Amino acid sequence: MRRSTDDAGMARPRGALKAAATYILLSLGAVSMLLPLYWMLLTSLEPGDVAFSSGAIHWWPSKFLWSNYPEAMKAVNIPRLYLNSAIVAIIGTFGQVLTSSMAAFAFARLSFPGRDKLFFAYLATMMVPGSVTMIPNFVLLRWFGWIDTYQALIIPGMFSAYGTFLLRQFFMGLPTELEDAAKIDGSSYLGIWARITLPLSKPALATLTTFTFMGFWGSYMWPLIIIQSEGLRTLPIGLASFVGRYSAEYSLWMAASVIALVPVLLLFMFNQRYFQEGIKMSGIKG
Amino acid sequence: MSKSSQKETLAALGFLTPNLLGFLAFTLVPVFWSLALAFTYWDLFRPPRFVGLFNFVSLLGWHYDPYLKQTVMNDPFFWKYVGNTVFLMLAIPVGIAASLIAALLMNQKLKGITVFRTIYFLPTVCSGVAILVLWKWLYNNDIGLINNLIARFGDLIGRPLTGPNWLGDAAWSKPSLMLMGLWSGLGGFNMILYLAALQGVPRELYEAAAMDGASSWKSFWAVTWPSISPTTFFILIMSVIGGFQGGFMAANVMTGGGPAGSTTTIEYYIYTVAFMRFLMGYASAIAWVLFVVILAITLLTWRLGGRVVHYA
Numbered sequence: 251m252r253r254s255t256d257d258a259g260m261a262r263p264r265g266a267l268k269a270a271a272t273y274i275l276l277s278l279g280a281v282s283m284l285l286p287l288y289w290m291l292l293t294s295l296e297p298g299d300v301a302f303s304s305g306a307i308h309w310w311p312s313k314f315l316w317s318n319y320p321e322a323m324k325a326v327n328i329p330r331l332y333l334n335s336a337i338v339a340i341i342g343t344f345g346q347v348l349t350s351s352m353a354a355f356a357f358a359r360l361s362f363p364g365r366d367k368l369f370f371a372y373l374a375t376m377m378v379p380g381s382v383t384m385i386p387n388f389v390l391l392r393w394f395g396w397i398d399t400y401q402a403l404i405i406p407g408m409f410s411a412y413g414t415f416l417l418r419q420f421f422m423g424l425p426t427e428l429e430d431a432a433k434i435d436g437s438s439y440l441g442i443w444a445r446i447t448l449p450l451s452k453p454a455l456a457t458l459t460t461f462t463f464m465g466f467w468g469s470y471m472w473p474l475i476i477i478q479s480e481g482l483r484t485l486p487i488g489l490a491s492f493v494g495r496y497s498a499e500y501s502l503w504m505a506a507s508v509i510a511l512v513p514v515l516l517l518f519m520f521n522q523r524y525f526q527e528g529i530k531m532s533g534i535k536g
Numbered sequence: 537m538s539k540s541s542q543k544e545t546l547a548a549l550g551f552l553t554p555n556l557l558g559f560l561a562f563t564l565v566p567v568f569w570s571l572a573l574a575f576t577y578w579d580l581f582r583p584p585r586f587v588g589l590f591n592f593v594s595l596l597g598w599h600y601d602p603y604l605k606q607t608v609m610n611d612p613f614f615w616k617y618v619g620n621t622v623f624l625m626l627a628i629p630v631g632i633a634a635s636l637i638a639a640l641l642m643n644q645k646l647k648g649i650t651v652f653r654t655i656y657f658l659p660t661v662c663s664g665v666a667i668l669v670l671w672k673w674l675y676n677n678d679i680g681l682i683n684n685l686i687a688r689f690g691d692l693i694g695r696p697l698t699g700p701n702w703l704g705d706a707a708w709s710k711p712s713l714m715l716m717g718l719w720s721g722l723g724g725f726n727m728i729l730y731l732a733a734l735q736g737v738p739r740e741l742y743e744a745a746a747m748d749g750a751s752s753w754k755s756f757w758a759v760t761w762p763s764i765s766p767t768t769f770f771i772l773i774m775s776v777i778g779g780f781q782g783g784f785m786a787a788n789v790m791t792g793g794g795p796a797g798s799t800t801t802i803e804y805y806i807y808t809v810a811f812m813r814f815l816m817g818y819a820s821a822i823a824w825v826l827f828v829v830i831l832a833i834t835l836l837t838w839r840l841g842g843r844v845v846h847y848a
Contacts, residue, residue, distance in 0.1 A: 269644075269646055272641050272644060272646060273646070275641055276638075276641050276642070276649075276652045279638060279641075279652075279656065279722075279723075280652055280655045280656070282719070283655050283656055283658060283659060283719070283722075283723065284655060284658070285681075286659075286670055286671070286674055286681075286719065287658065287659075287662070287670075289670075289673075289674065289681050290670045290673075293673065307681070307684050307685070307688060348554075349554045349555040349558065350555060352551040352552070352554060352555060353551060353552050353554075353555035353556065355551050356547075356548040356551035356552045360544050360545075360547060360548040360551070361541070361544060361548075362544060362545040362548040362549070363545065365548070368552075368556075371564065372559065375559075375563050375564060375567065377777075377830070377831060377834065378563070378567055378827060379780075379781050379803075379823065379826055379827055379830060380781065381781065381803055381806045381807075381819075381822075381823040381826065382566070382567060382570045382820075382823045382824065382826075382827050383562065383563055383566040383567060383570065384806075384810075384823075385566075385570060385573065385810055385816055385819055385820050385823070386565070386566035386569040386570050386573070387562055387566055388810075388811075389569075389580075389816070390561065390562075390566070392580075405558070406558075406562045408558060409554075409555050409557075409558025409559050409561075409562060409563070411559060411563065414555060438547075439544075439547040439551070440547075440550075443551070467664075468663070468664040468665075470664070470665060470784075470785050470788070471784055471785070471788075471807065474788070475807075475811055485665075486664055486665040489665045489666060489669065490665050490668075490669075490788070490789045493669050493672070493789070500673050500676075503669050503673060504669075504670065504673065506669075507665075507666035507667075507669050507670055508666075510664075510665070510666045511662050511666050514661055514662065514664075515661065515662070518657075518661045522654070525657070525661070526657075526728050529725050529728040529729060
């Protein structure tokens with residue numbers, strides 16, 4: 251078995267009975283976690299009329315109707331929604347990680363007048379509900395003439411007090427010896443940031459990237475407010491509006507939902523570690 | 537200022553500028569702008585008009601209604617929606633307890649625990665519109681999985697059972713959303729935080745408790761619970777802050793805030809006031825009241841928490 255901090259816990263299994271009870275309880279939980287997701291897959295492969303027939307629970311598709319997927323893709327225009335979501339999430343995440351890591355470097359490593367006061371202002375705004383800033387942001391972008399544009403979806407989300415805070419805390423914990431040596435060698439601050447701080451912070455950057463990407467990908471309220479034309483809709487908006495229009499096409503609902511979940515599940519599969527690290531980081535430092 | 541510290545300040549300015557501009561434009565200035573808007577009437581089409589405290593009086597005040605012959609709130613809907621929001625938050629302690637139990641079960645050196653952890657985390661990963669759509673389907677009154685299972689269970693015990701009209705019945709709509717929330721949140725953030733906290737409890741404390749002959753139950757309350765109290769406290773504060781701002785997506789995607797306004801939360805109300813009725817000033821006033829309530833409750837919890845939380 252893999253030895254890691256995960257296994258270095260307190261528990262000592264007190265006999266097979268206790269282990270068996272744990273497995274039974276955990277399995278019951280696992281079944282209730284998976285059942286709705288399994289039902290989603292199952293429905294997505296059923297003909298519409300089977301999904302409709304009352305009183306007929308079956309746990310295996312009566313026939314595998316894969317054509318539900320292309321049909322859902324066509325009805326919801328999923329390629330377009332995917333493209334929009336990807337553009338917004340990728341550019342927005344890159345922007346947020348870049349600006350946050352720069353600001354975090356200034357807060358963690360440089361001294362300048364008013365630094366602590368400014369950092370406190372960043373912290374204080376993390377308490378402000380999104381609904382407070384939502385209306386002025388809408389008005390501001392309307393004034394810019396950005397309503398119904400990609401900029402409106404991307405730019406307001408690129409500057410995060412939370413990301414700055416998270417990275418600043420991580421940078422503070424890094425040893426300064428390498429930086430001092432680089433400074434003596436005449437390296438600029440930009441060089442230190444790019445060649446020392448960032449490479450040492452890969453886990454924190456990966457965590458922030460994962461979380462920010464998930465945030466952009468799932469964002470709902472802001473795109474709903476700021477986007478009017480169908481061609482600029484992101485995946486969540488497109489999916490919700492499809493469900494509103496086709497009120498009883500459950501097979502297609504589920505097929506579209508499955509397609510919408512694929513990127514997130516892939517991200518999770520390859521980045522599982524960063525999901526959990528990120529949660530711990532926000533919890534411990536918060 | 538010495539030359540080197542001047543250089544450092546300049547460098548800091550360079551590093552800060554991109555983030556700071558965005559922070560000022562989209563966060564700091566909007567906070568105060570929103571406060572200013574709360575004292576105006578503004579429908580976006582004509583210029584905003586200063587109305588003093590009118591929005592706050594309309595929102596929080598009351599008057600005597602000569603027809604009903606009683607005192608009524610100026611905006612009874614707001615109070616109803618505050619009630620809905622608080623009702624939905626009653627699921628928070630249940631959710632925290634469930635996450636803690638799951639974490640306790642998983643904090644054991646057993647084979648395959650990581651598989652369980654991944655499975656429990658799946659609903660959190662998937663959370664969003666797709667999951668709301670899925671639950672709308674599960675809750676379908678006639679042919680949804682849940683009512684189907686209830687009916688099958690009735691067949692099994694030889695007694696006809698009919699499930700409630702979950703999302704379609706004002707009495708059941710909130711419990712429906714709470715159950716869905718429990719499912720999606722149980723194995724997520726809170727459980728991971730608890731797992732991390734449990735792994736940080738010093739082993740010696742358990743050994744000492746075992747030497748004193750404490751049962752697992754007793755050692756949980758004497759050792760585990762106090763040791764993880766900072767985590768419980770953190771989770772509680774974050775859940776309360778989140779709870780006050782919650783419910784928008786579920787209301788928008790699943791219920792439209794209904795039936796009979798039973799799933800409209802404060803957040804959804806702000807959205808409808810601002811972007812369906814175009815009362816920007818009034819919506820800003822509601823948002824600010826929400827902000828002040830969150831701030832007050834956080835500070836209160838903080839002070840109370842200081843007395844019960846044990847920091848190592």
